[in-house]
Amino acid sequence: MVASGGETLGVYTRRGRRRGIYAAVGLPRLLLLQVAAHELAHAWQMESAPLLRDPLLREGFAEWVAYRVLLAVGEGEAAERIVARDDLYGQGARLLLDIERQSGPQGVIEWTRRAR
Numbered sequence: 001m002v003a004s005g006g007e008t009l010g011v012y013t014r015r016g017r018r019r020g021i022y023a024a025v026g027l028p029r030l031l032l033l034q035v036a037a038h039e040l041a042h043a044w045q046m047e048s049a050p051l052l053r054d055p056l057l058r059e060g061f062a063e064w065v066a067y068r069v070l071l072a073v074g075e076g077e078a079a080e081r082i083v084a085r086d087d088l089y090g091q092g093a094r095l096l097l098d099i100e101r102q103s104g105p106q107g108v109i110e111w112t113r114r115a116r
Contacts (some may be wrong), residue, residue, distance in 0.1 A: 001038045004085055010035035012042035030078055034066045041065035049113045060092020063111050
């Protein structure tokens with residue numbers, strides 16, 4: 001995950017059978033939660049939607065998951081900052097939220113599995 005300022009806050013890696021999620025040291029609790037949710041979404045993508053290559057869709061799905069997690073823990077203001085971003089992350093999150101409005105959360109999951 002890349003912050004709006006351009007610094008890398010987290011990353012999911014996969015080498016053969018080894019997988020890892022890394023987050024920047026010293027992140028505030030709320031930001032660490034957001035980064036962890038985002039990177040766990042990428043881990044799910046690699047296992048469940050490996051053909052998903054479009055960066056807008058990949059990052060949008062990961063941000064959609066982070067958005068949903070933040071809402072679930074009562075952090076609506078932080079969740080809204082995700083969709084307010086003007087970059088690929090915010091654009092993708094808004095796209096996935098549009099899909100959710102049409103088909104619900106399970107529809108987003110199914111749509112992501114089929115997307116390329």
